[in-house]
Amino acid sequence: MTKSESVVIHFPSPRNPLHSFVANEYPLQAAAEYRAALLAMLLRGLPEPELANATSALLSELIVLYRRAIAQAAWRAEHE
Numbered sequence: 001m002t003k004s005e006s007v008v009i010h011f012p013s014p015r016n017p018l019h020s021f022v023a024n025e026y027p028l029q030a031a032a033e034y035r036a037a038l039l040a041m042l043l044r045g046l047p048e049p050e051l052a053n054a055t056s057a058l059l060s061e062l063i064v065l066y067r068r069a070i071a072q073a074a075w076r077a078e079h080e
Contacts, residue, residue, distance in 0.1 A: 032066070036066075043056045
């Protein structure tokens with residue numbers, strides 16, 4: 001008999017950003033950062049390296065745009 005190989009995706013346990021200063025001041029931003037970190041780790045575990053690289057690159061761009069939007073909104077709130 002041959003054994004079937006199972007594909008198990010291990011959920012990462014990174015340092016929880018929900019307990020940081022950002023979480024105290026901006027809980028939604030901290031939750032989004034945490035989810036982005038989880039997604040990045042899952043994407044790195046994809047079996048197809050080309051797909052993993054492409055999706056990780058897209059996620060990185062999305063995170064940069066998200067952080068810029070948050071910073072811009074915070075700046076506007078301080079200067080209005």
